[in-house]
Structures are given as C-alpha cells and as structure tokens.
Amino acid sequence: MIICQIAGFLGSGKTTLLIRLGTALSAKGKRVAIIVNEVGEVGVDGSVIDSSGLKSVELAEGCICCSLSGSLQHTLKQIKNDYDPDLIIIEPTGIAFPTKIVQLVRTAMVGEEKMITISLIDAFRAVNLFKEAELFVSRQIAGADIVAVNKIDAVDEDTIKETEKIVKKVNREAQIVFISAKNGDGVDNLIKLLEAA
Ligand SMILES: Nc1nc2c(ncn2[C@@H]2O[C@H](COP(=O)(O)OP(=O)(O)OP(=O)(O)O)[C@@H](O)[C@H]2O)c(=O)[nH]1
Ligand SMILES: [Mg+2]
Structure with missing residues (x-):
C-alpha cells in the first residue's frame, strides 16, 4: 500500500490533482481511497470527490497535522482494515506541515506504509508567494519527494x-x-513516478 500526501498552498490545485490521479489509477484497476482535510468549513471537496466514484473520508473542523492528528491516524487504520486500498491519497490543508504528516503516518502504519509526499507549486503564483510566504512554501518544497x-x-x-x-x-x-492538473498535461509523468515508487 502506498500513502501519498498532496501538499501545496491554498488553491494550488490539490483537489483537482487528486481527483485526476485517483480516477486515472482506479481506471487502471487500483483501489484508491482519499482523505481530505477541510478546516472549519462545509466540505465542498468531499462531495466533488464522491461524484468521481472514489472512496473518500473527510476530516473537518481542525488540521490533521495538529488538532486532528489522532483522527488522521485512526482513519488510516480504519481504511486499511475496511477497504485495504493500493493507494491512499491525503489532501492536507494548505498550511499543514508535510513532514509532520509523514511522521504521523509512519507511527500509525508501522511496517505497512510506503509514504510519498508530492508538493504542488502553483506556477501562476509561485514567484510572488515565495516572497510573501517564503517559510510555508519552502517548508512544503523541502519536505517533498516529488515537486509538481x-x-x-x-x-x-x-x-x-x-x-x-x-x-x-x-x-x-x-x-x-x-x-496542468486542469487539462491533464504532464500528469502521466507523475503517475509513472508514483507507480515506480
Ligand atoms: N489554469 C489552471 N487552473 C487550475 C489548475 N489546477 C487547478 N486549477 C484551479 O485552481 C483553483 C483551485 O483548485 P483546487 O483544486 O480547489 O485547489 P486546492 O489546492 O485543493 O485548494 P484548497 O483546498 O482550497 O487549498 C480552481 O479554480 C482550479 O480550477 C491548472 O492546472 N491550471
Ligand atoms: Mg482542496
């Protein structure tokens, strides 16, 4: 089982990418589950994902790298037991710390997991965002196995x-x-990297 988190600043395209990856891999016969973290808001993303036919769990009202860390670990174990997917994709919030999530996954899934961190960088905003929120963006890039x-x-x-x-x-x-998570350009290359992991 591979556990993959899609890190990335607010609005960088995480949900768009995870739907694309999830549907492409399920079309290839892989069992894919998704965990989406929405902070304090009504879960719009979860309903979009369910309509794509992917198994999804939504964790709301808190951040999975801090206040909801226990829920994340519990959910991972439950998905493993109930559904036993080939791949679990996690969408943290845009301000979560990727390395913290890696640690939480490792502790919860000892011996089971192959953890991959994809950090999504919004090319449209990267240059400005790096000036305005360098710490967050750097942390996300630094914690990545793959930068998309x-x-x-x-x-x-x-x-x-x-x-x-x-x-x-x-x-x-x-x-x-x-x-382009939107039109699919280059996403095959990302899928190849995931498949080779
Ligand atoms: N032009 C373009 N727009 C994109 C692309 N990927 C995502 N978007 C747009 O960017 C906006 C945010 O996309 P989401 O997938 O919701 O981003 P997110 O990172 O999940 O956002 P939050 O969960 O709110 O942090 C939407 O309007 C998408 O249509 C892309 O490859 N190209
Ligand atoms: Mg999203």
Whole structure:
C-alpha cells in the first residue's frame, strides 16, 4: 500500500490533482481511497470527490497535522482494515506541515506504509508567494519527494523556469514534474513516478 500526501498552498490545485490521479489509477484497476482535510468549513471537496466514484473520508473542523492528528491516524487504520486500498491519497490543508504528516503516518502504519509526499507549486503564483510566504512554501518544497509545478497551462516559459529555480534552490533531491492538473498535461509523468515508487 502506498500513502501519498498532496501538499501545496491554498488553491494550488490539490483537489483537482487528486481527483485526476485517483480516477486515472482506479481506471487502471487500483483501489484508491482519499482523505481530505477541510478546516472549519462545509466540505465542498468531499462531495466533488464522491461524484468521481472514489472512496473518500473527510476530516473537518481542525488540521490533521495538529488538532486532528489522532483522527488522521485512526482513519488510516480504519481504511486499511475496511477497504485495504493500493493507494491512499491525503489532501492536507494548505498550511499543514508535510513532514509532520509523514511522521504521523509512519507511527500509525508501522511496517505497512510506503509514504510519498508530492508538493504542488502553483506556477501562476509561485514567484510572488515565495516572497510573501517564503517559510510555508519552502517548508512544503523541502519536505517533498516529488515537486509538481502546476498550472503550466496558465503561465509562460519564463515563469516556469523561474519557478523551477525556486524549487531547486530549496530542494535539490526532489524529482520535479511540470503539470496542468486542469487539462491533464504532464500528469502521466507523475503517475509513472508514483507507480515506480
Ligand atoms: N489554469 C489552471 N487552473 C487550475 C489548475 N489546477 C487547478 N486549477 C484551479 O485552481 C483553483 C483551485 O483548485 P483546487 O483544486 O480547489 O485547489 P486546492 O489546492 O485543493 O485548494 P484548497 O483546498 O482550497 O487549498 C480552481 O479554480 C482550479 O480550477 C491548472 O492546472 N491550471
Ligand atoms: Mg482542496
């Protein structure tokens, strides 16, 4: 079983990507479950995901890397016992700490898990966001196994190169893919990396 978190700042395209990954992998015969964390709001995302035919659990009213950490661990065990999927995709909130979630998953799923962190970077906003919220963005890039630069459909080549520079400055180890979660460009490359993991 692979457990994959899609980290990424608010609005970077996490839900759009997880629906695309989830539906593509279920079409290939994989059993996919999804855990979505909504902080304090009515769960719009969960209903969108259910309509895509994926098994989903929504954790609301708190953050899974802090106040809901116990719920996250409990939910992971329950999904494993009840559904035993090939892949669990977790969408944390945009301000969660990826490394904290990795630790929580490891403690809950000792011996079971292969944990992968994808950090989604919104190419449309990366350059500005890195100036305004450097700490958060750096932390998300630093904690990634794979960095997916998203929204390449909406920006020019120079912006993509600039975004790549920011990513490489913070994390030289991570694999980088360039995608549009919206129209599907590059998502196959990301799926290959997940399948090879
Ligand atoms: N142009 C473009 N827009 C995208 C792409 N991916 C997502 N979006 C748009 O970006 C907005 C946010 O997408 P979501 O998938 O909801 O992002 P999120 O990271 O889940 O957002 P939160 O859960 O609120 O943090 C939506 O309007 C999407 O349609 C992309 O590849 N290209
Ligand atoms: Mg979302």
